[in-house]
Amino acid sequence: MKKQGIKKGLTAIMVGLLITTSLSACSSNNTTNSSSNNSEGSTNVAVNIDPLGKFPEPLEVSIGRSLDTNYKFNGTDTAEDNAYTRWLKEEYNIVVKHAWEASVTDYDQKVSLAISSNDLPDAMRVNETQLKQMIKADQLEDLTEVYKNVGAPRLKDIYESNPGLLENVTVDNKLYAFPETTLPSAPLTWIRKDWLDKLGLEAPKSLEDLEKIAKAFIDNKMGGKNTVGIVGTGQGGALYSTFLTSSDHYMNFSSLFFANGAYPGIWVKDKDGKAVYGSTLPETKQTLAMMREWYTKGILDKEVGLRKSGQEIAVSGEAGIFFGPWWTPYNLQDAIKNDPEANWRPYVAPLNAAGEFTSNQATGSNFIVVKKGYEHPEAVVKMLNVHVSEKIASYEGATKGKEMTGQEIPLFIIAGAGDQLDYTVNTLRDYLDGKIKLEDIDKVNYGFTNDLALHVKDIKIAPFDNYDIQHWDQVKDPGFFAHVYAHLNGGSTFVDADVKYLRSLATSKTKTMDARWTNLKKMEDETFLKIILGSSPLEDFDTFVQKWMEQGGDTITKEVNELQ
Amino acid sequence: MRIRGITKHYYLMLLPGLIWLFFFNLLPMHGILMAFKEFNPGMGIWKSPWVGLENFRYMFELDDSIQVFKNTIFIAVLKMIGNLIVPLLFALMLNEVKNRYFSRTVQTIVYLPHFLSWVIVAGIMIDIFSYTGPINQVLSVFGMDPVLFFANAKIFPSLIVGSDIWKEFGFAAIIFFAALTSINPEMYEAAAIDGASQFKRLMRITLPSILPVAILLGTLSLGNILNAGFDQIFNLYNPAVYSTGDVIDTWVYRAGLIDMQYGLATAVGLLKSVVGLVLISTSYGLAYRFANYRIF
Numbered sequence: 100m101k102k103q104g105i106k107k108g109l110t111a112i113m114v115g116l117l118i119t120t121s122l123s124a125c126s127s128n129n130t131t132n133s134s135s136n137n138s139e140g141s142t143n144v145a146v147n148i149d150p151l152g153k154f155p156e157p158l159e160v161s162i163g164r165s166l167d168t169n170y171k172f173n174g175t176d177t178a179e180d181n182a183y184t185r186w187l188k189e190e191y192n193i194v195v196k197h198a199w200e201a202s203v204t205d206y207d208q209k210v211s212l213a214i215s216s217n218d219l220p221d222a223m224r225v226n227e228t229q230l231k232q233m234i235k236a237d238q239l240e241d242l243t244e245v246y247k248n249v250g251a252p253r254l255k256d257i258y259e260s261n262p263g264l265l266e267n268v269t270v271d272n273k274l275y276a277f278p279e280t281t282l283p284s285a286p287l288t289w290i291r292k293d294w295l296d297k298l299g300l301e302a303p304k305s306l307e308d309l310e311k312i313a314k315a316f317i318d319n320k321m322g323g324k325n326t327v328g329i330v331g332t333g334q335g336g337a338l339y340s341t342f343l344t345s346s347d348h349y350m351n352f353s354s355l356f357f358a359n360g361a362y363p364g365i366w367v368k369d370k371d372g373k374a375v376y377g378s379t380l381p382e383t384k385q386t387l388a389m390m391r392e393w394y395t396k397g398i399l400d401k402e403v404g405l406r407k408s409g410q411e412i413a414v415s416g417e418a419g420i421f422f423g424p425w426w427t428p429y430n431l432q433d434a435i436k437n438d439p440e441a442n443w444r445p446y447v448a449p450l451n452a453a454g455e456f457t458s459n460q461a462t463g464s465n466f467i468v469v470k471k472g473y474e475h476p477e478a479v480v481k482m483l484n485v486h487v488s489e490k491i492a493s494y495e496g497a498t499k500g501k502e503m504t505g506q507e508i509p510l511f512i513i514a515g516a517g518d519q520l521d522y523t524v525n526t527l528r529d530y531l532d533g534k535i536k537l538e539d540i541d542k543v544n545y546g547f548t549n550d551l552a553l554h555v556k557d558i559k560i561a562p563f564d565n566y567d568i569q570h571w572d573q574v575k576d577p578g579f580f581a582h583v584y585a586h587l588n589g590g591s592t593f594v595d596a597d598v599k600y601l602r603s604l605a606t607s608k609t610k611t612m613d614a615r616w617t618n619l620k621k622m623e624d625e626t627f628l629k630i631i632l633g634s635s636p637l638e639d640f641d642t643f644v645q646k647w648m649e650q651g652g653d654t655i656t657k658e659v660n661e662l663q
Numbered sequence: 664m665r666i667r668g669i670t671k672h673y674y675l676m677l678l679p680g681l682i683w684l685f686f687f688n689l690l691p692m693h694g695i696l697m698a699f700k701e702f703n704p705g706m707g708i709w710k711s712p713w714v715g716l717e718n719f720r721y722m723f724e725l726d727d728s729i730q731v732f733k734n735t736i737f738i739a740v741l742k743m744i745g746n747l748i749v750p751l752l753f754a755l756m757l758n759e760v761k762n763r764y765f766s767r768t769v770q771t772i773v774y775l776p777h778f779l780s781w782v783i784v785a786g787i788m789i790d791i792f793s794y795t796g797p798i799n800q801v802l803s804v805f806g807m808d809p810v811l812f813f814a815n816a817k818i819f820p821s822l823i824v825g826s827d828i829w830k831e832f833g834f835a836a837i838i839f840f841a842a843l844t845s846i847n848p849e850m851y852e853a854a855a856i857d858g859a860s861q862f863k864r865l866m867r868i869t870l871p872s873i874l875p876v877a878i879l880l881g882t883l884s885l886g887n888i889l890n891a892g893f894d895q896i897f898n899l900y901n902p903a904v905y906s907t908g909d910v911i912d913t914w915v916y917r918a919g920l921i922d923m924q925y926g927l928a929t930a931v932g933l934l935k936s937v938v939g940l941v942l943i944s945t946s947y948g949l950a951y952r953f954a955n956y957r958i959f
Contacts, residue, residue, distance in 0.1 A: 211920045217704045232923050236705030325795045334901050401794040404901050405813050407786060471705075614927070617918040618727050621909075624902035632814050632903055650726070
C-alpha cells in the first residue's frame with residue numbers, strides 16, 4: 100500500500116516534468132504563431148482613438164524596467180506603483196506591470212537576454228544595437244498605423260522638429276520604434292573650481308593647461324594624500340564611446356582624443372574621402388602616447404580601467420578633474436553632500452591645436468519598442484502622448500509638486516523639440532535676469548522649461564550669472580534642485596560652446612562585423628589599455644593596426660565604404 | 664536491482680537533486696542546437712536556419728579561441744590542484760592541534776569566506792591590491808615600487824587561483840575533517856605501542872585512510888575543469904589582463920550577450936562541455952583503475 104503511494108507520487112512528478120518540458124519546447128512556436136494572428140487584428144482596433152482620452156477598459160502593459168537603486172521615491176512609492184503610474188491608471192486606464200526589473204548597470208544585459216530568449220515584455224527601452232537585432236529577428240510590432248491614428252499632435256510635432264529620427268527606425272515602410280530625441284552632447288571638462296581658486300590657477304584651454312592643473316592638484320594634495328589626477332574609465336568601461344554605444348562620453352577619455360584630432364571608435368573620412376576606422380589612425384596613436392606619458396607622470400589616474408567606479412573617486416573628493424556631458428551635475432549631488440564646498444564647474448576644454456572644441460556626435464540612442472503581437476500598441480503610444488503633452492489638471496494633485504523622473508515614469512525617454520536644451524537654458528537665464536515673465540514661456544511646446552522656471556528662483560540665488568556652488572540654495576526645493584543645477588551649471592556652458600561635430604559614417608554593424616567584431620574589439624581594448632598602463636610598448640599600436648586589418652578589418656572597411 | 668524497503672527513503676532524498684538537474688542542466692540542452700544554426704531569436708531555436716559546422720570552423724580560425732582555451736585550462740588545473748592540496752594539508756595540520764576549542768574556532772573562521780559572493784570578495788580584493796592599498800603600502804616599507812597587481816597579466820592568474828583557494832579551502836577542509844574523525848583511534852594506539860613516530864603515523868595511517876576521500880574530491884572537481892570560475896574572473900578582470908585572464912565563460916559572455924553572436928558563443932560553450940565530458944570520463948576511469956574507486 101505504502102509502496103504504491105510512493106510510486107504514484109513519483110509518476111505524478113514525472114508526468115508533471117514531461118508536461119513542462121513539452122510546453123517549454125513548444126512555447127517558442129506558439130508565440131510566433133499567435134503573434135502573427137494578433138498583429139493583423141490589432142491595427143484595425145487602433146483606428147480613431149482619442150490620443151489623450153481614457154480607455155474604456157483598463158489596459159495592461161508589461162514592461163522591462165531599469166531601476167536606480169539610489170533613487171529616493173516619495174513615501175512607500177516604488178517604480179511600479181507610484182504617483183505617476185497611479186495617475187496613469189486613474190486618468191487613462193493604463194495599468195503598468197513590470198515583467199522584470201534590472202539595475203541601471205545590468206539593464207542592457209537583461210534586455211539582451213530577453214531578446215535572445217524571445218521572452219519579451221509588451222514594451223521596453225532598448226539601445227540601437229538591440230533595436231537592429233530585434234528588427235532583424237522580426238520581434239517588433241509595426242507601429243506605423245497606430246502612430247498615425249493614436250499619436251498626439253504634440254508627439255508628432257516633436258518628431259517633426261527632429262528630422263531623420265523616425266526615418267532611422269523605419270525599415271521597409273514599417274515604423275519599429277519611438278526614438279529618444281538625442282540632445283546634442285559633447286564632453287566638457289569638469290574641474291573643482293574651489294581647488295583652482297585656492298591655487299590661483301586659470302581655467303584650462305589646451306591639453307597642456309589640463310596637465311598643469313592636474314599636476315598642481317596632485318602636488319598640493321588637494322584631495323588628500325592620495326589625490327588622483329584625471330579620473331575616468333573604470334573597470335569594464337570603455338576609454339571612449341564608439342559608434343555602437345551611446346554613453347554620451349560620461350567619465351571616459353574621449354576629450355583627450357578629440358583635442359588631438361583623433362576619433363577612435365567611429366568611422367571617419369580619410370583625406371581621399373574614404374571611410375576608415377578612427378582607432379587605427381596615427382592621431383589615435385599619438386593620443387595613446389600622450390596618455391601613456393601622463394600615466395607615467397601620475398597625471399592620469401593610476402588605476403585607469405581597474406576601479407570599480409571612477410565616479411566614486413570624484414564623489415569622495417579624491418579627484419578634481421574628469422570629463423562628462425552637460426548633465427553631469429545630476430550625478431554630482433552626493434559629491435556636494437559630502438563636501439558642500441565642492442564647486443564642480445564645466446569648461447569648454449581641451450581645445451585642439453587650431454583652438455577648436457571638437458567632439459564626435461553621439462549616434463546611438465534609446466528607443467521604445469513594442470513586442471510583435473502585443474494586442475494594445477495604442478496603450479504604449481498613449482503613454483508617450485501623456486508623457487510629452489501638457490498635463491491635465493489632476494496631475495499636479497497626484498504628484499504633489501514633485502518633478503517626476505525616469506524612475507517614476509514608465510517607458511521614459513527624453514522627447515522634446517530638437518532645440519529643447521537651448522530653449523530651456525536661455526529661457527531660465529532670461530527669466531532670472533527679469534528679461535521675460537513666466538507667461539512668456541512657450542508652455543505648450545516646452546512644458547518642462549515652464550516647470551523649471553516655476554522653481555528656479557527658489558534654487559538659484561543671486562548673482563544669477565554666477566553658477567558657483569555658494570550661489571545655490573540646496574535645501575529649499577530638493578525636488579527640482581538637480582534639474583535646475585544641471586541645466587544652468589552644465590547646460591549653460593554647453594549651449595554657449597561652439598562645438599565642431601564629427602559624425603560616424605557607420606552607425607550599426609555591417610555583415611562581417613556581426614561575426615568579427617568581438618575579436619577586433621577585444622584586441623583594441625586590450626592593446627590600448629596596455630599601452631596606456633605602460634605594460635606594452637607603444638609600437639604595439641602598429642601591430643594592432645596590422646592584425647586588425649588582417650582579421651577582418653579590411654573587409655569591414657570595404658563594407659562601410661559601400662554604405663556611402 | 665531490487666530496492667529494499669529500508670533504503671527507499673534514500674532514493675527519495677535524491678529527488679530534489681534530480682529535479683534540479685533536470686530543469687537546469689538537461690532541459691536547457693536543446694539550446695546547443697544553436698551552435699549549428701544562425702540563431703534568430705524571433706524565429707526561435709527550431710526555425711533558425713542551419714549553418715552546419717560554420718560556427719566551429721570560424722571558432723578555430725580565431726586567434727582568441729586558442730588563447731582562451733589555454734587560459735581556461737591553466738587556471739582551472741591550478742585551482743584544482745590548489746583546492747585539493749591546501750585543504751588537505753590544512754586539515755592534517757589542524758588535526759594535530761589537540762586543543763579542541765582552538766581548532767573549532769579556527770575551522771569556523773576559515774570556512775566563512777565560502778559564503779561571501781564573488782562580487783563582495785572581488786571588491787575587497789581590488790581595494791587590498793590597489794595602488795594605494797595595504798599590500799602596496801607594505802611593499803613600500805621595503806623600498807619597492809608599488810605594483811598594479813590587477814593590470815599585470817603575469818600576476819593575474821595567481822591572484823585568481825590564490826583568492827579562490829583562500830575563499831574555499833576552509834569549506835573544502837570540512838570533508839577532510841569528517842574523514843579524519845572516522846579513522847579508528849585504535850590504529851593510532853597500536854602504532855604508538857609499536858613505536859611509530861608521529862610522522863610515521865601520519866604517513867601510514869592518516870593519509871591512506873583519507874586517500875579515497877581525496878580521490879573522490881579530485882575526480883569530482885575534474886568535471887568542473889573548464890569552469891575556471893565566471894563570477895570570480897568577471898568581477899576581477901579588465902582588458903589589460905585579457906591575455907591570461909580571459910576564459911571561455913567570460914569570452915562567451917561578451918560574444919553572446921554583449922555582441923549578440925549567439926551561434927558562435929554557443930559553439931564555444933558546447934566545445935567546452937564536450938572537452939569536460941571527455942575529461943571527467945577519463946578521470947573516472949583512472950580513479951577506478953588505480954584507486955579502485957567507483958561511484959556506482
